[in-house]
């Protein structure tokens with residue numbers, strides 16, 4: 001397993017938000033996490049790279065692992081280096097060009113020369129369909145779809161073992177959703193290990209290998225994407241999918 005998460009609990013104050021989550025993701029697998037607002041999906045993703053510290057449980061990603069009960073700084077840094085996150089609001093650096101947003105990550109990650117980092121950066125941007133003069137522009141000039149594709153290129157720049165997406169298309173105008181989903185689909189075809197929190201059920205059914213349905217901090221049901229979305233077994237899952245209609 002590329003990702004093996006066991007028994008994650010997380011409270012905010014006295015409110016339990018994650019109540020014993022297990023999640024396993026194989027090399028090259030795409031797992032979609034679905035569920036109602038407030039069910040803990042973002043918190044789970046944030047726990048995977050320790051943006052939030054779980055109260056208990058274990059997380060292993062590649063050859064890095066931590067036990068929430070005793071997280072050392074070195075292990076935490078190693079675990080963080082295994083994933084890259086793509087957020088709903090693309091968080092690009094506004095005062096860096098598109099290319100710099102990507103190449104900065106490369107130079108930070110490994111001691112690459114600027115020329116080498118820019119060449120790799122251009123290759124990554126080309127993979128997400130960002131080419132020509134756009135690479136020299138600043139993020140403010142981009143459409144939401146372009147900005148999100150740049151965020152994906154930047155995530156890939158750190159050569160993560162897995163990419164974590166938190167509702168990557170939720171902030172986009174409807175006509176821009178397709179271009180971002182198409183990039184994620186290409187990554188899936190190239191066997192990129194991904195965990196994707198999404199409300200795009202058609203996309204999840206088509207691209208994810210497996211779907212995990214969360215509610216109230218628990219995994220209620222999981223299974224092959226088409227089965228779960230097309231033929232959910234639990235009443236709660238049916239209700240949730242029914243509401244999306």
Ligand code: ADP
Nearest residue numbers: 012013017035036037038039040041042043044
């Ligand atoms: P989802 O992504 O499924 O909508 P979240 O993981 O964002 O759910 O949130 C789960 C619950 O945790 C919600 O009730 C939310 O209000 C609460 N929560 C999330 N982050 C914090 C925080 N930093 N402090 C307090 N409560 C939080």
Ligand code: MG
Nearest residue numbers: 041042043166
């Ligand atoms: Mg969320």
